[in-house]
Amino acid sequence: NFMLTQPHSVSESPGKTVTISCTRSSDSIASNYVQWYQQRPGSSPTTVIFEDNQRPSGVPDRFSGSIDSSSNSASLTISGLKTEDEADYYCQSYDSNNQGVFGGGTKLTVL
Amino acid sequence: QVQLVESGGGVVQPGRSRRLSCTASGFTFSTYGMHWVRQAPGKGLEWVAVISYDGSKKYYADSVKGRFTISRDSSKNTLYLQMNSLRAEDTAVYYCAKDYVPGLLGTPPSYYFDYWGQGTLVTVSS
Numbered sequence: 001n002f003m004l005t006q007p008h009s010v011s012e013s014p015g016k017t018v019t020i021s022c023t024r025s026s027d028s029i030a031s032n033y034v035q036w037y038q039q040r041p042g043s044s045p046t047t048v049i050f051e052d053n054q055r056p057s058g059v060p061d062r063f064s065g066s067i068d069s070s071s072n073s074a075s076l077t078i079s080g081l082k083t084e085d086e087a088d089y090y091c092q093s094y095d096s097n098n099q100g101v102f103g104g105g106t107k108l109t110v111l
Numbered sequence: 112q113v114q115l116v117e118s119g120g121g122v123v124q125p126g127r128s129r130r131l132s133c134t135a136s137g138f139t140f141s142t143y144g145m146h147w148v149r150q151a152p153g154k155g156l157e158w159v160a161v162i163s164y165d166g167s168k169k170y171y172a173d174s175v176k177g178r179f180t181i182s183r184d185s186s187k188n189t190l191y192l193q194m195n196s197l198r199a200e201d202t203a204v205y206y207c208a209k210d211y212v213p214g215l216l217g218t219p220p221s222y223y224f225d226y227w228g229q230g231t232l233v234t235v236s237s
Binding site: 001032033035037039044045046047050051056088090092093094097098099100101102103104105 | 158172211
C-alpha cells in the first residue's frame with residue numbers, strides 16, 4: 001500500500017493562485033488516476049478534479065489538476081481565489097490491492 | 112438526478128453490530144460499483160469498501176476487513192454495510208458513493224466517487 005501526503009493547511013489572499021500538493025509514497029503517481037475532492041464544513045465531498053486533470057461539468061476552470069513524475073506528486077491549482085473556495089481538499093487514488101487511498105486533507109484558508 | 116440516501120446510523124455499544132443502508136435513485140443502480148467512505152469527527156476521509164456492479168467482487172480497507180461486509184440488493188436499489196464487532200475507532204460519518212465507471216463488460220471500479228450521499232453518523236460508545 002502507498003500513502004498520499006498533503007500539506008495540512010495553506011492560505012492565500014482572494015484573487016491569488018494557490019497550489020496544493022499530494023505526494024505518493026511509492027510506485028509512480030501515474031500508476032493510477034488521482035482525484036481531488038472539496039469538502040465544505042458540514043457538507044459531503046464534491047469532485048473538483050478527476051482522472052488527474054479533468055473537471056466535472058459545473059466546476060469553474062479556475063480549478064486545474066496535474067501530475068509530476070519527477071516529484072511523484074499530483075497538484076491542485078486554484079487561480080483567482082474566492083472566499084467560497086475556502087474548504088478542505090482531499091486527493092485520492094487507489095492501489096494494486098483494490099483499496100482506495102485518500103490523502104490526509106488540506107485546509108485552504110482564503111484571507 | 113442522482114440521489115444517495117444513507118440510513119441506519121446511531122449510537123451502538125462496543126462489540127455490537129449495526130447495518131447501514133444507502134438507497135439510490137436517478138441512475139441504473141445495477142450498472143455501477145458502489146463504495147463506502149467514512150470520516151471520523153474532525154478527521155479526514157477514509158475509504159472503507161467497494162462492491163462491483165453485480166456484487167461478485169468486494170474489497171475492504173485493512174482496518175475493517177473481517178468485521179464489515181458490503182452487499183447490495185439491486186431489486187431495491189440499495190447498498191448495505193454490515194458492521195460487526197464495532198470499536199470506538201469506527202465512530203464516523205459513513206458516506207455511500209457511486210463509482211464513475213459502469214461495470215458492464217467487466218470493467219472494474221474506477222475508484223472515482225462521482226456522487227456522494229449526505230452521510231449517516233455512527234457513534235460507538237458505551
